Amino acid sequence: MRRVAVIGVGVTKFGLHDRTSAELFAEAARDALTDAGVSAGAVQALYYGNVVGGETEHQLHTGPQAASVLGIPSVPTTRFETACASSHAAFRHAVMEIAAGVSDVILVGGAERVLNVSTAESTEYFAYASDAVWEQPLGLTFPGVFALIARAHMQKHGTTEAQMAAVAVKNHRHGALNPKAQFQKPITIEQVLKSAYVADPLKLFDCCPFSDGGAAVVLASEEVARKHRKPVWVLGSAAASDWMLLGDKRDLSRVPATERAAAAAYRQAGIGPSDVDVVELHDCFTIAEIVATEGLGLFEPGAGGRAAEKGLTGLGGEIPVNPSGGLKAKGHPIGATGAAQVAEIVTQLRSEAGPRQVEGARKGLTHTLGGNTATVLVSLFGRD
Amino acid sequence: MTEPAVTARAFFEKARGGQLTAIRCGSCGELAMPPKELCPNCHAHQWQPVALTGDGTIASFTVIRVAPRAHAADVPYAVAVVRLKEGVSVLGRIVDIPLEKLAIGLAVRFRPLIGKDLTTSVGFGPT
Ligand SMILES: [Zn+2]
Numbered sequence: 347m348r349r350v351a352v353i354g355v356g357v358t359k360f361g362l363h364d365r366t367s368a369e370l371f372a373e374a375a376r377d378a379l380t381d382a383g384v385s386a387g388a389v390q391a392l393y394y395g396n397v398v399g400g401e402t403e404h405q406l407h408t409g410p411q412a413a414s415v416l417g418i419p420s421v422p423t424t425r426f427e428t429a430c431a432s433s434h435a436a437f438r439h440a441v442m443e444i445a446a447g448v449s450d451v452i453l454v455g456g457a458e459r460v461l462n463v464s465t466a467e468s469t470e471y472f473a474y475a476s477d478a479v480w481e482q483p484l485g486l487t488f489p490g491v492f493a494l495i496a497r498a499h500m501q502k503h504g505t506t507e508a509q510m511a512a513v514a515v516k517n518h519r520h521g522a523l524n525p526k527a528q529f530q531k532p533i534t535i536e537q538v539l540k541s542a543y544v545a546d547p548l549k550l551f552d553c554c555p556f557s558d559g560g561a562a563v564v565l566a567s568e569e570v571a572r573k574h575r576k577p578v579w580v581l582g583s584a585a586a587s588d589w590m591l592l593g594d595k596r597d598l599s600r601v602p603a604t605e606r607a608a609a610a611a612y613r614q615a616g617i618g619p620s621d622v623d624v625v626e627l628h629d630c631f632t633i634a635e636i637v638a639t640e641g642l643g644l645f646e647p648g649a650g651g652r653a654a655e656k657g658l659t660g661l662g663g664e665i666p667v668n669p670s671g672g673l674k675a676k677g678h679p680i681g682a683t684g685a686a687q688v689a690e691i692v693t694q695l696r697s698e699a700g701p702r703q704v705e706g707a708r709k710g711l712t713h714t715l716g717g718n719t720a721t722v723l724v725s726l727f728g729r730d
Numbered sequence: 731m732t733e734p735a736v737t738a739r740a741f742f743e744k745a746r747g748g749q750l751t752a753i754r755c756g757s758c759g760e761l762a763m764p765p766k767e768l769c770p771n772c773h774a775h776q777w778q779p780v781a782l783t784g785d786g787t788i789a790s791f792t793v794i795r796v797a798p799r800a801h802a803a804d805v806p807y808a809v810a811v812v813r814l815k816e817g818v819s820v821l822g823r824i825v826d827i828p829l830e831k832l833a834i835g836l837a838v839r840f841r842p843l844i845g846k847d848l849t850t851s852v853g854f855g856p857t
Contacts, residue, residue, distance in 0.1 A: 465796070466797070466798065466799045466802055467799060469796060469797070469798050469799075470798035470799050470800065473798050479738050479742075480738075480820075480821065480852070481821055482798075483845065483849060483851040484809050484821060484822065484823045484851055484852070485794060485797055485798060485800070485801035485804060485807060485809065485823065486794075486809055486821065487794055487796065487797065487798060489794075489796065490792050490794050490809060493792035493794075494790040494791070494792050494809075494810075494811055495790075497790045497791060497792060497834065498789070498790040498834075501790070501834050542795070543793070543795050544794075544795055544796045545792045545793065545794045545795065545796070546792055546793040546795075547792075548792075591763070591820075591821070592811050592819075592821045593763060593811055593812075593818070593819040593820040593821050594762075594763065594819070595819075598789065598790050598811060
């Protein structure tokens with residue numbers, strides 16, 4: 347298998363936009379190609395993530411739609427849908443295509459537009475990623491799924507609402523250092539704890555926002571990447587799945603797909619959790635970050651809440667998590683999130699992250715979770 | 731060709747009459763909720779339907795206050811993962827239990843919920 351590198355990244359500002367998701371992707375993709383120093387003509391495939399385009403934009407066939415708007419209509423393109431992990435799934439398949447020697451340069455990205463519809467409408471569309479026969483008719487929502495996980499984690503490990511709030515405060519502090527973030531204002535523990543319940547015990551400020559945005563990265567074979575100024579190598583990229591139905595999951599305080607994907611990615615890279623310097627992980631809700639830090643092996647099971655409260659995951663802490671502000675503050679345009687996380691880790695490993703730079707970061711990790719925890723992808727990155 | 735032991739449609743028809751149904755693997759004894767073609771434990775296709783008592787305890791719960799459009803008129807409402815006595819779990823809507831009384835470990839009993847569109851879904855109420 348050949349080595350694969352990321353040689354270019356691009357991300358739009360996240361938040362409200364008056365452009366289609368294809369236009370948002372195209373902006374990010376043009377920036378990524380410019381950053382890579384490769385012409386659009388060199389791109390041999392587009393792997394694309396988009397989730398609710400059919401619902402919010404009445405747009406399916408979003409792969410060729412994105413390629414057409416970018417201006418590379420003739421490349422083979424496929425849209426991936428693994429709920430919120432879609433562009434991370436796209437990324438992993440592009441890595442495999444280059445590693446296998448089929449292509450040398452692939453564009454990976456994703457985009458989402460949801461702020462053109464009401465919150466009640468987008469809440470319904472996001473719930474489509476849970477089971478339509480067994481769970482949607484009960485009025486289950488995404489905050490509801492993670493509220494069930496939060497309650498189980500609190501019961502088993504004594505995790506508190508204040509510990510969850512500490513995650514939100516930390517990610518907003520980081521987001522204030524990111525000019526692309528949807529929210530760039532610090533918040534306090536009191537603000538989080540006093541915000542209204544969305545699905546007990548999760549409150550408004552435990553939840554990431556609905557967002558529009560696009561992200562793209564350029565992947566290249568070692569031969570192409572060697573000509574680039576700062577290639578960031580893909581050390582491992584793994585996916586895992588789990589039961590769709592919440593009732594079929596044996597222990598709601600854990601996310602087994604995170605544990606399995608992380609184990610596979612660490613094995614591919616030949617490193618362990620203690621070798622990782624910076625992490626971008628899927629904090630769709632504050633409890634999701636706590637459970638992910640445990641599943642990735644950064645902390646013992648049950649210790650994630652206390653670690654967040656002690657500041658171990660902040661910039662300057664033991665293992666900085668979500669220096670971009672995470673989904674919580676940077677925003678979560680679901681089709682774009684996986685690619686945006688890769689863009690942040692590449693920026694960190696190139697030492698180009700400015701005020702949110704993790705000093706001396708050499709190895710990074712991205713973790714993206716799909717919907718009801720039935721999909722997880724984990725990738726590992728390193729610089730020369 | 732073999733028919734599945736319990737289809738989703740068959741499950742909800744039984745549920746409408748007050749009966750929850752699981753499936754047990756004739757090869758390894760695994761108990762599961764339908765529909766499943768193969769046993770996730772041994773990959774055999776030897777399911778037999780098993781009638782459940784409908785008695786269980788709350789494994790986790792939440793009170794939903796921001797709902798999808800179709801459920802907006804119901805807020806606040808509770809959903810819970812219920813661990814049934816026989817060992818399988820299922821998500822259900824909680825009915826006729828005050829929200830402040832909800833707790834992990836609380837005993838509940840199955841009851842069918844018939845929607846406005848006459849579809850059946852899983853509910854749990856007091857024992
Ligand atoms: Zn079996």
